[in-house]
Amino acid sequence: MSSALQEQAVDFQLEPALLSSVLSILDAYIDPYLGKGLISANCVRKLALDGKRLQMTLVYSYPCQTQYRDTVMAVTNQLAKLDAIDEVECEIDFQPAQTSSVNVAPIPNVKQVVAVASGKGGVGKSTTAVNLALAMAQEGARVGILDADIYGPSIPLMLGLTDFRPVSHDGKTMTAAEAYGVAAQSIGFMLTDDQAAVWRGPMAAGALAQLLNETSWPELDYLFIDMPPGTGDIQLTLSQKVPVSGAVVVTTPQDIALADAKKGITMFNKVNIPVLGIVENMSFHICSECGHKDHPFGTHGGSKIAERYNVPLLGALPLQLDLRESMDKGAPLAVAEPDSEVAGIYREIARKVGAQLALQHSQSQVSISVEDDE
Template identity: 65%
Template sequence: MNQIDNVNAIRNALKEPLSSQVLQRLGQIQDLELEQDLISAGMVRALALDGTCLQVGLVVPYPCQSQYRERVMSLTQALAELPGIDEVECELGLAVPEIRVGGIAPIANVRNVIAVGSGKGGVGKSTTAVNLALALAAEGARVGVLDADIYGPSVPIMLGCQDFRPVSRDGKTMEPAFAHGVSAMSMGFMVTEDNAAVWRGPMAAGALVQLVNETQWPELDYLVIDMPPGTGDIQLTLSQKVPVSGAVIVTTPQEIATADARKGITMFNKVNIPVLGIVENMSYHVCNQCGSKEHPFGHGGGLETAKRYNVPLLGELPLNVTVREGVDNGHPSVVAEPDGEIAQAYKAIARKTAAALIRQSEPQSLAIEITLE
């Protein structure tokens, strides 16, 4: 059903001139993340009128659970102002579409794959990937994390499940770990803490494909892959063997980091993986004593890079000791302080990332059917 059919169905659901008024009002309400009104975004799933009570059913294609209450209140207030409507009942749900890029076979039970990469190490890529996954889950999605850093896996420590050892119930696939509401798989589960994977590039790349395809993932809306730094064998194998829906680039503001981030963007562009946006980590530091904001690694590098490559700046994260302490202790910021400012920043990045995935998809993937009650 295309958007014209959707609009016609809405018109048939309500009597004129009320249908025109409802359509007009819904067309004035913008979803800021999708940069579309509710009608154009295909979010209206059900409309019915019971006397003077207007019943509205909406489905959001990206996780934003923390905003449900605010959105419902805003919508009901806007529609209740229309003449002939005394009450509005609004239901809001989540339906994450499956975004496919290229002709690579999908991963069983996985709707979308988001790669988190960086041109260089030390910019907080893994910390960002783990907190992004946790933020997507906190916003209502089903999420998994794959630690693709074969040589230096850190996800097990960050999620506090480093003692987990995978088991196989069918002799073919491995069960992932489950921590803080997300599924996880890592080479770190296969080796002891003091050992290292001493492999050449092709061997490491092959191990990554094995981790992806031989893990018994549960039903996931998003699989977040924490990439190793650089633009080598593992990155190329990922683009050729794994159906990556989009990539997030992590950088710090300083020129040496943004220069490498630009190389990462170029690499993903060359292998036809859409870049969903840039996260500027360690963007600023707030003094504990006076509250002043400082920029120890420079200012504006992430924004400048985003503008240069015409991609969104998904967010700016502070340089804060609690972020480091959280991942070191197995309780990242999103779960350690779910109502804190840092967790809220990660949730905002998660919403923007998931919405960017929708915006770069083909329009037909967002088609819906309206159910009239």
């Protein structure tokens, strides 16, 4: 049995010759996000035969619920070529890894923390954070979002939660809001429309820590943090006091935005937070009248910066009027128009983010096991 299989508890009840054929077929199916076969990726947990029906259980390390049907169809077509198998009965589940850090205490009920950041404002970072969180939930994960933009909180408006006010039932923690199946917290829930948080940097950083640690979060697989732009006190507080699993950097193809995005990537590298990838916003515009595709802010900026820093380009999103309008109405496109092309792009990005976190965790486990053997 391969070393990959030994890392997870498996229940294989097939006779050796058939088991070998089934494992070979399953490992030949390369998961498009993990880049590994289903066996090498530790996805296969149970194999049993009931007559000529193969009973199989798959457990994914990243959320990809919308892809289950295609996966099952692809492997079933191959498995059915074996004489011993006429049909396949498949159960699929999702189990994310728990982030562990020797330097920072975990957040109760939260398995993974992902920062969504940008070097400068106005590149669509909050729009990306909200739609990414919603897309991750659509893929089967339990998700929360924290609005860390203390000076310009926008999550309440974007999620249609302008009337929500946190309450405390125990005098120690406060409730989170809920919208479209996603838990949310923001300093904006505690300010009126015309109030501003007039605080110095350390005070804002302290407010972030309080929002994060004193919120009664439900059980979450992923908590997305919508960061303020820049590389100041709040970013440093995040790196020092929060067990961040990775960061997503948002930019536009414009040179000035790319220059600031590079600074953001460099900052995360310095504080040892892995950059999971780049999202390029306002990548192109398609004319609603003639269908012509324009690139008002330049081309290939996101891919060039991703290549330079050896990180994935997670996706490129269009400059689109209804995307902006949906956020202003508190009904993000990911949920308002789930069948739209843009919603599909966000789900693709969500799957890539989840897969990057899973790969990162598996690599760290390999590193730890090697050290222990020595």
